[in-house]
Amino acid sequence: MNWAGPAEFFAMGGYGFYVWGSYGLAAVLIVAELWLLVTRRRTLLEQLRRSLDMANDAE
Amino acid sequence: MPLNIWRFASPQAFYSLAGKLVPWFFVAAALLGAAGLYVGFFVAPTDAQQGDAYRIIFIHVAAAWMSMFIYTVMAFWCAVGLIVNTRLSFMMALALAPTGALMTFIALWTGALWGKPTWGAWWVWDARLTSELILLFLYVGFMSLHAAIDDVRRADRAAALLALVGAINVPIIYFSVKWWNTLHQGASVSLTRAPSMARAMLLGMLLVALAAWMYSIAASLMRVRLLILERESDSDWVRTIARKEAVK
């Protein structure tokens, strides 16, 4: 198992910028995608409810 | 009890099935991802030539494989939709596109960050990189065409046809390293030959790739559920769901 301490881990043999730039962006994008999906669902259901309420009020 | 699989072609039935499946795929993605990254960072040895920079391979290869695979699946559902005319097929294709584009972008980005320290260049216009970039354009084109057409049915069918026309790009990406002298390395993993890399690296790559696959399925199923709700919003079952979620 290669673990020489947190400093070594983040340095990645001098390539830390590239390695963490890669994984970092991937993580950010994945979180963003999921967050967008969740908010889109919430907004959609709110809109549906609002239009249903308006329909109910109109009756 | 005979399982009639065709009943899941109905958006409503598929909605609830997908809803039950999504959490499991996320769990699988998380577990496989954790395992893969553990193996990749802590078990796999440092590369003799590239040092620790090579560890980008785990996310890069996973994203690249998924970018091609998702396009293929997307094209498949487009073909099914055009042939059998099922609404859900088109919805599934549309749901896959953003995740596919995301994977393509991650592949390109991580590739650039890997290329800089190892090749000395952020980008080269070789066959594989160029065709992967074209893949990103194809995904964007697919989504743009669909968004530009107001009539949903026409949008579905036009975008589906476009996806099929662009599908020729996927084998080009895949075989580009074999057909041309490219800077990008050739295939190290093959179905027929023994792999030419350390076993721990291979294991890490496969685990992260599987994790990416599980994630893509989960995200696409979430998205297709949204599409179903949007398109079926006039129906009673959707209204029931909308009301039920308010009570929570």
Added chain:
Amino acid sequence: MTSAGHPRRGLAGVFAAVVRRDLLLALRRRSDVLTTFFFFIVVVSLFPLGIGPEIDTLRAIAPGVVWVAALLASMLALARLFADDYADGTLEQLALAPQPLLVLVLGKIVAHWLVTGVPLVLIAPLLGLQCDLPAAALQVMMLSLLLGTPVLSMIGAVGAALTLGVRGAGGLLALLVLPLYIPVLIFGAGAVSASAVGMDVGGHLSVLAAIFLIALVFAPWATAAAVRIALE
């Protein structure tokens, strides 16, 4: 337009009739045709002005510049391929005709190429001469454009049909079609560049020819399908 159901007028006859009609219409609207042509010339001329008159640089970039200009000019002309017929209902009539839509669409594509592609093939060597390309390279340039511009028309036709009547069709068409043009560009310009430095062009031209054949097989069919989708 002559009757499409005439018993003695076979498929070839109908095809010729479609080509003739489109050519006639293009001739009447000469300004459209000439605009595309001059657009090509202007774009090619812009590059030396922007990059500088260093003749070695120009010689190196000339193949790419001419080819990119050909791509853009071809795309400019695509919007007209189906738009007018779509607007006045002729396209619907073509789709309803007893002849396969594939053949009729191919006729329109051929007419489009004759009007926009062929002039490019003829004028490109002159522009290449401005950039001091050797004679052999100029020949290869004509040949590559001769093979490539029909492909541009064919692939472009699919895009044009898909975007019929859509908001922002021009920009969207570019987005859809340019990625598909890229292989043609790579091998077309590559052939000319190779010839300019004395390398073998057989490989590039073979691939171009292969792309041409593949496009010939699939593009008219896909275009016809796209037209039907647009007409629904």
